[in-house]
Amino acid sequence: MPFATEIRPQPGSLAESTADLLVLPVLSGDGGPTEVEGIAEDGLTQALPAPLTDLFAHYSLAGKPGELAQFPVPRDQGLARLALLGVGSGSPDDLRKAGAALSRAARGNERVAFAWPGAGGDAATAFAEGALLASYTFSLKSAETPAGKRPAPVIDVVGAGDLADALSRGSRLAGATALARDLINTPSMTKDPEWMVARAREVAGESGLRVRVWDEGELEADGFGAILGVGQGSSRPPRLVQLSYTPENPAAHVVLVGKGITFDTGGLSLKPNDNMSLMKTDMSGSAIVLAVLSALSAVGAPVRVTGLLALAENAFSGDATRIGDVLTTYSGTTVEVLNSDAEGRLVLADAMGYAVAELAPDVLVDVATLTGAAKVALGTGVGALYSTDDALAAELESAGEASGEPLWRMPLTEEYTETTKSRVADLANIGTRSEFGPAGATDAALFLREFTGGVSWAHLDIAGPGRSMKEDGLLTKGGTAFATRTLLRWLADR
The missing domain is CATH 3.40.630.10 (Zn peptidases)
Incomplete structure (x- = not known):
């Protein structure tokens, strides 16, 4: 069955996105979780309920790949919901796991935006594989999937405008896997x-x-x-x-x-x-x-x-x-x-x-x-x-x-x-x-x-x-x- 989710590279910054859910990456390290340099723009950090380091501690985040915490923001900031997503070391395998976790957490949203942590093309390919394959469904049920459980139609990868080919390659690899799954199931x-x-x-x-x-x-x-x-x-x-x-x-x-x-x-x-x-x-x-x-x-x-x-x-x-x-x-x-x-x-x-x-x-x-x-x-x-x-x-x-x-x-x-x-x-x-x-x-x-x-x-x-x-x-x-x-x-x- 065709993927319900599209992975789209986007230029610009997360603060400019109008998506329902904005997601910041969190790296793991020997000294604990760290933010990705240059990711948390002023327009976004001002809307956070606390400094990022305090949020890491409050939600017990270590930056492990796939670890995710959503939290509220003040309504008067004009921002959608925010989340922190662990991306491990930023390796392809870690970003594949992170993409899968994000895709599962994004169900019920119309559009999600993820700030790209600056990794290379192989990691972008892996992220697309993870996000799409986690959204895969095979169902012959007579009733439609409830809206709150449907995969997000769009995941924007913000700051990855130069990685369109790599993300597209991941989509093709995931698409072939989905075809095989459909036949098998x-x-x-x-x-x-x-x-x-x-x-x-x-x-x-x-x-x-x-x-x-x-x-x-x-x-x-x-x-x-x-x-x-x-x-x-x-x-x-x-x-x-x-x-x-x-x-x-x-x-x-x-x-x-x-x-x-x-x-x-x-x-x-x-x-x-x-x-x-x-x-x-x-x-x-x-x-x-x-x-x-x-x-x-x-x-x-x-x-x-x-x-x-x-x-x-x-x-x-x-x-x-x-x-x-x-x-x-x-x-x-x-x-x-x-x-x-x-x-x-x-x-x-x-x-x-x-x-x-x-x-x-x-x-x-x-x-x-x-x-x-x-x-x-x-x-x-x-x-x-x-x-x-x-x-x-x-x-x-x-x-x-x-x-x-x-x-x-x-x-x-x-x-x-x-x-x-x-x-x-x-x-x-x-x-x-x-x-x-x-x-x-x-x-x-x-x-x-x-x-x-x-x-x-x-x-x-x-x-x-x-x-x-x-x-x-x-x-x-x-x-x-x-x-x-x-x-x-x-x-x-x-």
């Missing part, structure tokens, strides 16, 4: 593989991308046995979508592969109901890849990028893949299905095998809500990163840090490759050896590595941070689209 009664195809065609038309789609007949003819096997239990057949972005004189060719399980019952390895309630989000990887492709031109990515969306519904039925069935993947590798709820790696294997055989990528990256084990290891705030390329891993870690989407590199432990072996096929889709313990995230990564063909590869398992159960900072309940901004930053900077 759409109920699965609507969102089947064909619906995702229609959305991909829309995005391709709007963003100047080339698109190719395989239906179930074409998937069978071309040998995508794993995607077909996962989707065969559903009356809503699987699809594979290829999206292509080609700038002038591209520096390299990157292929992104997204897991697209539009609903996951677990198949015959049926999930408990509590686990199933979140499974409309199990196509997050494909939503993220589609959203990234949609914004590549806007962020000026210099590399050729192909996106593959591996789409299927993993349903429980008499036609579903049975435990012990053997699927033949696009690459010819056979896989014994020992757990039909380990289906994401199967659809990824087909798409990755196709990418390596037909697309000649320089780099291959997959993204998926793949394993609960990654969430157990790293919680909900950090994504798991596996890679065969140290330089690639470092680039992605750096992009994740710059985006506020931290990644932690996990080991591809060679000894554990034995767990991917099957007695009757080339591979098994879950670990088959117990002596190594429950290494589910690494088992899945090692399985996927078998389909990389030696290409430089990274695997992002976002099962932990891919879903949020609370309203907090940039996050709203539901799909987070974690890694969208990381991948866009990485591709734009290559």
Whole structure:
């Protein structure tokens, strides 16, 4: 759903603003909170109920990023309400958090003005990301949101007139994330593989991308046995979508592969109901890849990028893949299905095998809500990163840090490759050896590595941070689209 908030750079000073709420930044420091030099103009400070240092003490402000206090001003001063907002050190990450806090506090106002603390372009981009993503809503309720809870239509960033491009970049990054969130949060009664195809065609038309789609007949003819096997239990057949972005004189060719399980019952390895309630989000990887492709031109990515969306519904039925069935993947590798709820790696294997055989990528990256084990290891705030390329891993870690989407590199432990072996096929889709313990995230990564063909590869398992159960900072309940901004930053900077 489109953002209800617009971020606008404004020249001049906060004292000149006619906004409903005027917000002054507060820096943190070793000696306590401090005002930003030159921010508190005479026309504004005269209207304060007390000196700034007294207000810091009265409201127990330390200047921590996102810390906010609103206070009244005398009516005869002709000013709107005033607030103090902690911006930490003024770093991009601190201003991203501050932007999110401001956006949440601004709900119910028509217009808010924030005095820019003098930070650079990266910080302005981060501030816009935070403010917009905190304003994101997805609602299918019949009643309108009460006026007092609606996002502020306008946030003016006063004193940032020379940062228009940086703020606009933040808006584009946030917009791509919101597109992915919309796809993820759409109920699965609507969102089947064909619906995702229609959305991909829309995005391709709007963003100047080339698109190719395989239906179930074409998937069978071309040998995508794993995607077909996962989707065969559903009356809503699987699809594979290829999206292509080609700038002038591209520096390299990157292929992104997204897991697209539009609903996951677990198949015959049926999930408990509590686990199933979140499974409309199990196509997050494909939503993220589609959203990234949609914004590549806007962020000026210099590399050729192909996106593959591996789409299927993993349903429980008499036609579903049975435990012990053997699927033949696009690459010819056979896989014994020992757990039909380990289906994401199967659809990824087909798409990755196709990418390596037909697309000649320089780099291959997959993204998926793949394993609960990654969430157990790293919680909900950090994504798991596996890679065969140290330089690639470092680039992605750096992009994740710059985006506020931290990644932690996990080991591809060679000894554990034995767990991917099957007695009757080339591979098994879950670990088959117990002596190594429950290494589910690494088992899945090692399985996927078998389909990389030696290409430089990274695997992002976002099962932990891919879903949020609370309203907090940039996050709203539901799909987070974690890694969208990381991948866009990485591709734009290559």
